[in-house]
Amino acid sequence: MTEKSFQTKSVRVGHEPTNEQEHSASIFLTSSFRFSSAEEAADRFENSGKGNMYSRFTNPTVDAFQNKLAALEGAEKCQATASGMAAIFATIMTILKPGEHMVASRCMFGTTIVLLNNIIEKFGIKVTFVDLPDLKSWESSVQKNTKLFLLETPSNPLGEVVDIKKLAAISKMNNIVLAVDNCIMSPALQKPLSLGADLVIHSATKYIDGQGRCLAGAVAGNGSIIDDISLFSRSTGPTLSPFNAWIVLKGLETLNLRMRAHCESAMTLASWLERQTFVEKVHYVGLNRHPHHEVASKQQSGFGGIVSFQVKGGRKEAFRLINNTKMISITANLGDTKTTITHPSSTTHVRLSDEEKKQTHITENLIRISVGLEDVDDIIADLRP
Ligand SMILES: Cc1ncc(COP(=O)(O)O)c(C=O)c1O
Incomplete structure (x- = not known):
């Protein structure tokens, strides 16, 4: 489908009916999945066999949400998380190692600033804050070991904006991952990946649910980075519950x-x-x-x-x-x-x-x-x- 059919994609993409031919996506409220034999179980666990094993790894309802959001953001892949903060934390922990450095916008959601000031530093990661619209500051803050640019545009609460295309040119030149928190816009109003960003982060708690019902989050974008973020999430635990995935999946239909x-x-x-x-x-x-x-x-x-x-x-x-x-x-x-x-x-x-x-x-x-x-x-x- 073309970009013109965003509305159609938001309604139609993501969910594949099961043998029951359900019209609305069903909720797979199950912690684990059965295998027909010990050999099949061994095959799946070795990762060569396709299929579900355990809902911290994959779950069909969560997959449906991930597929729909990836399609709407124009992303290769998407990893859903339990909240927006889990998505931000998983992104930072996947991309940076101790001794490395990131640049972040000063104008971000308060808890993101708390995370950067009080938790990330404990892992030996250094953060430089810059004014969001000031491209020169982003560029001059780059060090040899800078691995990530992190920002929200427009920022919450003041609606400051950075030119994503110009910032992406700086990040690409320096081999830095550009991650944009797109929570305030949603893919209905802004597609950072099409402007050169590598990752889009969401608090799906906000407009994607749109009805104030549950917490959820996601990171979408470059396939190999998302594979690493998935490994981090499934190994540390902040993956999305199938019930919440169903809520935000239905939310996307009317986004x-x-x-x-x-x-x-x-x-x-x-x-x-x-x-x-x-x-x-x-x-x-x-x-x-x-x-x-x-x-x-x-x-x-x-x-x-x-x-x-x-x-x-x-x-x-x-x-x-x-x-x-x-x-x-x-x-x-x-x-x-x-x-x-x-x-x-x-x-x-x-x-x-x-x-x-x-x-x-x-x-x-x-x-x-x-x-x-x-x-x-x-x-x-x-x-x-
Ligand atoms: C821009 C932005 N990013 C991230 C978050 C965190 O999301 P969550 O509350 O789902 O963890 C929020 C929450 O308000 C937000 O406004």
């Missing part, structure tokens, strides 16, 4: 339609916020005056559902606005059908030091909204002071 609706409402909300006297600044890359609007327009087919804004005042005024809402959910998740509101400085990014918050512009008056699928007029009404 494209949902993302278009999220984008439309987010644009309406961002434009409305810009006109409000209680608002100091709106951060939405879909707005013409956003500094990264041009690059985003080139590499994204939509601007996504995350709108952040600074209220006039500080934490007190931000909390007052959040507490005034009646319908919108005060919760740190994003990518749900339900609109959610959060104060990044005291929730998702609370573990960042004051200096890190300053560098990443996580101010006390900043609020993040993940625009859901309710009528946008009702979302706006709920935010009116």
Whole structure:
């Protein structure tokens, strides 16, 4: 199927019916699989025989999700994981050895920063942080032993963007793996692999499920790297459960339609916020005056559902606005059908030091909204002071 049929692929690819000819993918809730003989078991375990053995290795429901996501991202292979953080950790641990070095964007999800600051260093891996859009900093941070570039674009919560094609040219020249966390866009709005990235990482907990039901993650891209990530995951354990795989598999069927609706409402909300006297600044890359609007327009087919804004005042005024809402959910998740509101400085990014918050512009008056699928007029009404 061609790129034009993304919507068709999202509905049709991935699941092969069993002999029962089920129309909707069934859930294989089984820990292990039987063999018809000791010889067959021995053959499978030697890895020469094809087929399932144990659900930490492979499972048909998980395979269906992996196949569909790989098709949508244009990836050779995909490894599903128990969460987005498991996908990020598996990627780093597969690519880097003690004594090696990686470069990461400063503007990333708070737990990713915690992982890099507090856990990765324990394995003897050094991390240099750079400003996401600053290509010169990425280039000048490269050392002889640099193996990985890791970033989110657009970043959560401020929607900063880097030119993926230009960054991929730098990573390729230096033999560095470029991994893009595509959680905020999803493959419906951005395909980093087609722009030169080697790996795409997902928190499928977000838009891929899209209904706030379960945790899931995935890494997709270059086949031989994914084989290594699969070996890491099946040997250390953070693989995806078949039940959660089924949820995110079904989520992918409606991803494209949902993302278009999220984008439309987010644009309406961002434009409305810009006109409000209680608002100091709106951060939405879909707005013409956003500094990264041009690059985003080139590499994204939509601007996504995350709108952040600074209220006039500080934490007190931000909390007052959040507490005034009646319908919108005060919760740190994003990518749900339900609109959610959060104060990044005291929730998702609370573990960042004051200096890190300053560098990443996580101010006390900043609020993040993940625009859901309710009528946008009702979302706006709920935010009116
Ligand atoms: C951009 C991004 N990456 C990764 C994660 C981590 O995903 P999970 O919560 O599924 O582990 C999140 C969670 O919010 C996120 O926003």
